[in-house]
Amino acid sequence: MWILLAFALAGGMAQLVDGTLGxxxxxxxxxxxxxxxxxxVTASAATHAAKLPTTLISGLAHWREGNIDKAILLRIAIPGAIGGFLGAVVLTNISLESAKGxxxxxxxxxxxxxxxxxGFGARLIPTPKKGHTVRWLSPIGLLGGFVDATGGGGWGPVAxxxxxxxxxxEPRKVVGTVNAAEFVVAVSVSFGFLTGAAQHGIPWLPVIGLVIGGVIMAPIAARLAGRLPHAPMGTLVGGxxxxxxxxxxxxxxGGIPGWADAGLILAAVAVTSVVARRAWHREKAEREVATDAAEAPAAVLPA
Incomplete structure (x- = not known):
């Protein structure tokens, strides 16, 4: 029972982050x-099984909140579904050790x-900066779906x-559109894993926990999209x-000595916490500047 509760909490927190950050x-x-x-392969199949109800509820909630661009939705979701299916097939046909690495x-x-x-406002994934928007939607969806299936996650960080x-x-519309498209991708990826018989061995109790937490949190996250402090949340998740x-x-x-292992983990947690704190202060300062600019009276031009 504790496993179910623990994964429900984890699913709720993960969906809160996903629904607000994309x-x-x-x-x-x-x-x-x-x-x-x-x-x-089982971890990715289990994750996408959990995504089916959570992304459906999340997509509907974002739709109700007006956070979805319907013109972009299918243009990114359909290529994403194709890439996701191909990624699932690839993952089910490579060796266990290679897949784990x-x-x-x-x-x-x-x-x-x-x-x-x-944490730093930097971008590690090069994104297109020129050209017509429509031209880039299919490649973005295709790549996002493929890495999402092969890595167990990755749709959001790419899309x-x-x-x-x-x-x-504005960010809330991007987040809403990405969340809604993810349901289509999750359906396709799950079908790809089913064809490869990857459904065998799925730990269903953790999956049910993820689903319960995610479904409960999805409508709340959609309402909070654009309102919560993104920088510290994203930094902590990434860390x-x-x-x-x-x-x-x-x-x-092969591992390292236990004391060294614990020391490295504590050091990584400390660095993540410091960066998250600084990111929070940076985001607060940026919001204050934006608020001051919006509230400043317009300059009066001479007649």
Missing amino acids: MGFGVTSASVLLFMGVAP WMAGLLIFFGLVIFARF TPSLMTVTSH LVVIVNGVTIVTAL
Whole structure:
């Protein structure tokens, strides 16, 4: 019973982050399952099984809040579904050890992407800066779906910053559109795993916990999109993903002495906390400047 409650809490927190930042649920869930020793293909299949109800509820909630651009939705969701199906097929046909290294490495990369984006305002994923928006939507969706399936997460870290670059939408509309499209991607990825019989061995109790927490939190996250402090939340999530998957890789390579392992984890947690605190102060200062600018009286031109 405690496992169900623990994963419900984890699913709720992951969905809160995903629903407000546009990324985090899949990366966080897959990292935890991989850390528990679940096989990579099973971890990704379990994560996407949990995504089916959570992304559906999240998408509907964002739709109700007016956070979705319907013109962009299908243009990114359909290529995402194709990329996701292909990624699921690829992951079910590579060796267990290769898959574990690939998934942990990819999750660390996306953890660094999230950490750098929200902690320092930097971008580790190059996004298109020129050209017509429509031209870039299909490649963004295709790449996002493929890495989402092969890494157990990655749709949000690829799609959200890319749409923020190639569209002029405010963040809440990008987050809402990405969340709604993720349901289509999750359906396709799950079908891809079913064809590869990856559904066998899925730890359904943790999945049910993730679903319960995610479904409860999805409408709340949609309402809070654009209102919560993004920088510290994103920084903490990115740091957590890097730490968890770093431990997974070190363990797979034979591990290091226990005292050194604990010391590195504590140091990583301390660095993450410091960066998150600074990111929070930076975001508060930026919001105050934006508020002051909005409230400043317009300059009166001479007649």
